[in-house]
Amino acid sequence: MxxxxxxxxxxxxxxxxxxxxxxxxxxxxxxxxxxxxxxxxxxxxxxxxxxxxxxxxxxxxxxxxxxxxxxxxxxxxxxxxxxxxxxxxxxxxxxxxxxxxxxxxxxxxxxxxxxxxxxxxxxxxxxxxxxxxxxxxxxxxxxxxxxxxxxxxxxxxxxxxxxxxxxxxxxxxxxxxxxxxxxxxxxxxxxxxxxxxxxxxxxxxxxxxxxxxxxIGKIGNEAYKNFISSNFEKNGIKIEDPAIDLILSITATHTFYVQYLCNRLFGEGNKVTTETVNQMLIKIITENEAVYASYISMLTPLHFRILRAIAINGPVRYLTSSDFLSSNNLGAASSVSVAVKSLMDKEFINLDGEIYSLNDLFFSSWLKFRAG
Ligand SMILES: Nc1ncnc2c1ncn2[C@@H]1O[C@H](COP(=O)(O)OP(=O)(O)OP(=O)(O)O)[C@@H](O)[C@H]1O
Ligand SMILES: [Mg+2]
CATH class of the missing domain: 3.40.50.300 (P-loop containing nucleotide triphosphate hydrolases)
Structure with a gap:
């Protein structure tokens, strides 16, 4: 092998x-x-x-x-x-x-x-x-x-x-x-x-x-694209350009998630298309469901709603704006601020500059997937 x-x-x-x-x-x-x-x-x-x-x-x-x-x-x-x-x-x-x-x-x-x-x-x-x-x-x-x-x-x-x-x-x-x-x-x-x-x-x-x-920021998209395509191609596995773009978009070019998704796709040994990437993502998040269930058991209902709102809306800038609070049914800005701080301490949420996102990108995909 x-x-x-x-x-x-x-x-x-x-x-x-x-x-x-x-x-x-x-x-x-x-x-x-x-x-x-x-x-x-x-x-x-x-x-x-x-x-x-x-x-x-x-x-x-x-x-x-x-x-x-x-x-x-x-x-x-x-x-x-x-x-x-x-x-x-x-x-x-x-x-x-x-x-x-x-x-x-x-x-x-x-x-x-x-x-x-x-x-x-x-x-x-x-x-x-x-x-x-x-x-x-x-x-x-x-x-x-x-x-x-x-x-x-x-x-x-x-x-x-x-x-x-x-x-x-x-x-x-x-x-x-x-x-x-x-x-x-x-x-x-x-x-x-x-x-x-x-x-x-x-x-x-x-x-x-x-x-x-x-x-330390993210690896640049172009560099990662080349790395991914050459590593598949030199091992005789075809990978389509849109599939690489999709990998980098699902993972937000976050190193570990890119590596993990590519590792799994490579392991299958088949031609990689946007369809196989999507299928692999669903496979990974389904395998991890037990872990996600244990995350959720650690969370209050408000914590859960905040994480789901971030997952669904993608990285979010104004977490406590009235628009975001009301469209996601989050209640008062003050309690959301306290909850967000606690979620950051527990390393569920990451703040990059002014942008909030979930630390575990596969968990984020799962929340989005389950929300339909
Ligand atoms: N430049 C790279 N190219 C390919 N894979 C990489 C690169 N940098 C890191 N990795 C892989 O990505 C994963 C995460 O990297 P690493 O453990 O270095 O991150 P970290 O920032 O130290 O994480 P933590 O904060 O959890 O300690 C590892 O599996 C590592 O092998
Ligand atoms: Mg480290």
Whole structure:
């Protein structure tokens, strides 16, 4: 069977990656010129993919050592230090002598070396027992970084997570370490715009104005069209131009949804027409009905009516205009505003500039489909 060229998780290689040339250059330029950078975008638009893409090319290792840490699953400074420490030290564990040097140099924080059973790559992990040990270990790891001759690009993905840690001064601690470590460019990334804005734009917070902000937008239509058509055609699957337009319109060119729809269509192996695209969309949303039912069970009737109204009307600008409220039977503007805020916190709704849309585009299609 042919490899499906439309991946729906992770990063493989540039071959599977569409465009992002300008963004790749901008991030690389920031790293090489020793600036810190913060990337933000709505969920699943391709931040992690972009980081991995910038880090992928071995050729970059001569300019910087890439370190990637995903802190989504961390809940405290202790967790952070374990994930961060493992990422930094594993990036340096390139051969036996480097591993020996790390184990010896950092003996006080008891690093442990092993081989990752999935990737086959060596890693070095830390087991930290409490808050004080976490703080001490961070000191030691940053001290170790400062002693290296190389420049490091350290990506901390899902950075907004730090505000949920119980320790009060995490931002200040990290900021101080980073400021003292001149051979490190940080790449912060996350999807919770208002949390990141709070961290980086509040004059009274440690990270105020300390990084270059970079909003990751959608991949351009032309670039995605070419990527889709060439990946189908070179694998011997015909795809009609109107079918590509329909894919990009259903998914609003949102990376994950484009990838997913194309992945499924490719999997069928048949010629792709507007009809097969529509059929596939119905198949996908029908498969997901149980998930959507569980979403709905989490919602109040007003929440549900708001989501349905956005789904039916497409991305909406004036959610609380009297026209929109009355034609969708939503009631008072004040309660809709409160409900919308709650739906944004729960990540059902995304606000892009002044435009509201649903985060899950297949859920949006399903709501529209069910409404007839
Ligand atoms: N340029 C690209 N070309 C092709 N596929 C991509 C591209 N960028 C991302 N993807 C794919 O799209 C999906 C979403 O991308 P990714 O996980 O990078 O988004 P994200 O913005 O980090 O999302 P989240 O906010 O949920 O962490 C992934 O399956 C990834 O493989
Ligand atoms: Mg991500």
């Amino acid at each position: 042919k490899n499906n060229p439309f991946i729906i998780s992770g990063y493989i290689s540039p071959e599977y990656f569409c465009d992002r040339e300008k963004e790749t250059d901008a991030v690389t330029d920031a790293i090489r010129n020793r600036r810190h950078i913060t990337m933000f975008s709505p969920r699943r638009l391709g931040k992690t993919g972009l980081i991995k893409h910038v880090f992928y090319a071995g050729k970059n290792r001569k300019y910087f050592i890439p370190v990637y840490a995903d802190i989504l699953a961390t809940g405290s400074l202790k967790d952070f230090t374990e994930v961060f420490g493992r990422s930094v030290l594993s990036a340096l564990a390139v051969n036996q002598s480097a591993i020996k040097k790390i184990l010896k140099g950092l003996a006080s924080i008891r690093p442990k070396a092993g081989i990752d059973p999935v990737s086959g790559e060596p890693y070095i992990s830390l087991a930290i027992s409490g808050e004080q040990e976490a703080a001490d270990s961070l000191d030691i790891i940053f001290g170790f970084l400062r002693k290296q001759n190389e420049h490091f690009a350290i990506a901390i993905d899902e950075f907004q997570q730090v505000i949920s840690y119980p320790e009060r001064n995490v931002e200040a601690v990290l900021r101080t370490h980073i400021q003292q470590t001149s051979n490190v460019s940080m790449l912060f990334s996350g999807s919770r715009r208002h949390i990141l804005t709070g961290i980086f734009f509040s004059p009274d917070r440690p990270f105020y104005n300390s990084t270059q902000m970079m909003e």
